[in-house]
Amino acid sequence: MATLDLNNVTTFIQLRPLAIGGALVMGLLYVIYLRALPKPLPGIPYDVESSRRLLGDLPHFFALEKSGRRIMEFWADVARRQRSPITQYFAGPFTKPVVIISDFRETKDLLMRRAKLLDHGSLNTGLWFGAIPHHFVGMPSSDPRYPKAKSLSNDLMTPSFLHNVSLPASYQKTLNFVNLWQLKARIANEQPFTALEDFNFLTGDIICAAALGILDEESDTVKHYNRLKTNNLSTGHPTKSNQVYPFPEYKATGILEATHTIADSITGARTASMPKLYWFFTNLRPSVSKAQKERTRILQTYIDRARDTVAKSGLSTSYRAAVDYIVSREIAAAKKESRLPALSSPEIHDSLFGYVLGGQSTTHSVLSFMIRRMAVRQDVQTKLRKELYTLYSSAASEKRNPTIHEFLAMHAPYLDAVIEETMRLNSTAPVLIREAMEDLDFLGRTIPKGTNIFCTLWGPSYDEPAIEVDEEVRSKSSQAHKEETPVDWTHSGFPPADFHPERWLRKDGKGNTVFDIKNGPTLGFGAGPRECWGKRLAYHELKLITTLLLWNFDFLPLPADLVDTDVVDFFVAKPKSCFVRLRSRVPEVQKK
Ligand code: HEM
Structure with missing residues (x-):
């Protein structure tokens, strides 16, 4: 038997210190390399090549960008490539695999009926x-701070608060916007102009009116209008309908400007594999820290204004905006607990800022996608206007805008359908994110506890045929609700990729045409306990704006080079361009 000669070993160590050190370093590096490599979850399909490299699937993101596609296409692409409604991907060294699910019916079942098995997700x-640490959107439901943070906004989305406070405020701001466009329509004289920035002012105004009660003189729409009025611009010409009218640029100010800078910083967080590190450095950037300070300063002025109103008129229920409600509640709570009201608390600030941040870009996104389609789909525009003229027949015969009360009392099924169809084909978010709180049985595979789950919102089963799934592997609750499965449109007269609002309509028992959200796959606002908190407000505002814009303007067809279907991803998805060529339908609307 060979024996180890310690003398030889010692001599070797003395003579070859470099070789040994090198071998040890190599060994260590190899162990680190092995630990950094992706660790695929058993039984869930994945890209084998990606599993063999440190960067995992990241090269696929780079390839998408290089080929001019959106990197947000990635998740639906994985499902398509693997032909599986459940897949996984690897986001880089030392990260856990993320599971992707791409089946509408099972996603809805998981988010709504199996929600107890999920939380918000660390990636969420x-x-x-880093942007709004005290708002509930950045907290898992299991966070002890979550119930209190959420309770600050209790009641703000109730039908009565929306009808009595938020929507009347938004209505007035939309009329201001109609005035701005009446002026622009007159100047451009049927020449096209871009609507994207204008829609920022409009959605900024309506959200800030609902959240903060901004006054007209604080509105970017009104400031823009006042500046244009004094600009003495030459009138465009209808024969130049293929030339964009060069309106002078007007940039967002105040809270909207700060919101955009902070929203941009969130965009970067979406692809950061180490969010804490990302936020540490991002919040040090001068532009971001300036925007954070600015939003705190501006919000405090609205909080102080609300406090002064309460001091003058007492704790009242006649609020003008969300800030009045939040401030009144804090003052009442402080009184009860014999303490001073904490009106500068980060909780109150983030609660208000979350309202603006969550509401502005998203509403802007859907609105711009919808209006972009109006020029192309003259048939949809005509049908929609016909519905509005039938519903608001008194306003039509009296040649005035529908009032807010008329609007709130009306159901416009075709309008609902146009909004839903826009959101189905142009989702603002690329995925919904959750985390498994325990080992989760999903379509016959196991998603381990602690895994982040990305639910796609387009691709298979949304705007293209679903990937086939055996009924038996679906969850029990999914099987029990089989009758809720939406119609398969693949072989219908209107395939899933087409824009066809009628697919959301059906006849009710009395033969009336009604909008039915269950007709098709749609999760644009998410679902379950963490679905969009502002969903009700968003639907109302989109309906309100579309009604008043179609009432006041014809969206004329655009020259071919101003029509595109491109999408760019910021904080949320936006159309790359949105031009309008307007013809006024009624004389300039009076403000009151
Ligand atoms: C068309 C407009 C909007 C769209 C498409 C939209 C979309 C979404 C989506 C997809 C989510 C994630 C839901 C999930 O994970 O299940 C979400 C969450 C959220 N949205 Fe919206 N949203 C819109 C408008 C608004 C408005 C107007 C507000 C506030 C006034 C708002 C506030 C929020 C908040 C606070 C959350 C986080 C909910 C939570 O974490 O529990 N959203 N939204």
């Missing part, structure tokens, strides 16, 4: 906590 909270 990682998006937000």
Whole structure:
């Protein structure tokens, strides 16, 4: 038997210190390399090549960008490539695999009926906590701070608060916008102009009116209008309908400007594999820290204004905006607990800022996608206007705008359908994110506890045929609700990729045409306990704006080079361009 000669070993160590050191370093590096490599979850399909490299699937993101496609296409692409409604991907060294699910019916079942098995997800909270750390959007539901943070906004989305406070405020701001466009329509004289920035002012105004009660003189729409009025611009010409009218640029100010800078910083967090590190450096950037300071300063002025109103008129229920409600509640709570009201608390600030941040870009996105289609789909525009003229027949015969009360009392099924169809084909978010709180049985595979789950919102089963799934592997609750499965449109007269609002309509028992959200796959606002908190407000505002814009303007066809279907991804998805060529339908609307 060979024996180890310690003398030889010692001599070797003395003579070859470099070789040994090198071998040890190499060994260590190899162990680190092995630990950094992706660790695929058993039984869930994945890209084998990606599993063999440190960067995992990241090269696929780079390839998408290089080929001019959106990197947000990635997740639906994985499902398509693997031909599986459940897949996984690897986001880089030392990260856990993320599961992707791409089946509408099972996603809805998981988010709504199996929600107890889920939480918000570390990748979800990682998006937000650096920007609004005290808002519930950046907290898992299991966070002890979550119930209190959420309770600050209780009641703000109730039908009565929306009808009595938020929507009347938004209505007035939309009329201001109609005035701006009446002026622009007159100047451009049927020449096209871009609507994207204008829509920022409009959605900024309506959200800030609902959240903060901004006054007209604080509105970017009104400031823009006043500046244009004094600009003495030459009138465009209808024969130049293929030339964009060069309106002078007007940039967002105040809270909207700060919101955009902070929203941009969240965009970067979406692809950061180490969110804490990302936020540490991002919040040090001068532009971001300036925007954070600015939003705090501006919000405090609205909080102080609300406090003064309460001091003058007492704790009242006649609020003008969300800030009045939040401030009144804090004052009442402080009184009860014999303490001073904490009116500068980060909780109150983030609660208000979350309202603006969550509401502005998203509403802007859907609105711009919808209006972009109006020029191309003259048939949809005509049908929609016909519905509005039938519903608001008194306003039509009296040649005035529908009032807010008329609007709130009306159901416009075709309008609902146009909004839903826009959101189905142009989702503002690329995916919904959750985390498995325990080992989760999903379509016959196991998603381990602690895994982040990305639910796609387009691709298979949304705007293209679903990937086939055996009924038996679906969850029990999914099987029990089989009758809720939406119609398969693949072989219908209107395939899933087409824009066809009628697919959301059906006849009710009395033969009336009604909008039915269950007709098709749609999760644009998410679902379950963490679905969009502002969904009701968003639907109302989109309906309100579309009604007043179609009432007041014809969206004329555009020259071919101003029509595109491109999408760019910021904080949320936006159309790359949105031009309008307007013809006024009624004389300039009076403000009151
Ligand atoms: C068309 C407009 C909007 C769209 C498409 C939209 C979309 C979404 C989506 C997809 C989510 C994630 C839901 C999930 O994970 O299940 C979400 C969450 C959220 N949205 Fe919206 N949203 C819109 C408008 C608004 C408005 C107007 C507000 C506030 C006034 C708002 C506030 C929020 C908040 C606070 C959350 C986080 C909910 C939570 O974490 O529990 N959103 N939204």
